[in-house]
Amino acid sequence: MNKSELIDSVAKASGLSKADSDRALGAIVDTITKSLKKGNPVALVGFGTFKVSKRNARMGRNPQTGASIKIAARKVPRFTAGKSLKDAVAK
Numbered sequence: 758m759n760k761s762e763l764i765d766s767v768a769k770a771s772g773l774s775k776a777d778s779d780r781a782l783g784a785i786v787d788t789i790t791k792s793l794k795k796g797n798p799v800a801l802v803g804f805g806t807f808k809v810s811k812r813n814a815r816m817g818r819n820p821q822t823g824a825s826i827k828i829a830a831r832k833v834p835r836f837t838a839g840k841s842l843k844d845a846v847a848k
Contacts, residue, residue, distance in 0.1 A: 803841035810835050
């Protein structure tokens with residue numbers, strides 16, 4: 758399912774227009790992104806938790822030349838599925 762299919766599905770399930778569903782989805786994504794930028798996790802009970810984790814610096818290899826390169830430390834978003842979501846997918 759892509760973004761436009763998700764918007765169509767939300768519009769149909771909620772009775773909202775596609776434009777309203779698009780704005781609502783955009784607001785949710787923006788809010789989660791802003792919270793993660795601040796370092797705050799977002800927990801949706803039953804669905805899952807979005808959080809930021811730190812990835813340590815490490816050595817990597819350029820696949821074209823085989824030369825070693827240093828990969829800098831960085832923060833990356835993570836998602837952990839909640840119990841209800843895991844149970845729904847497992848069935």
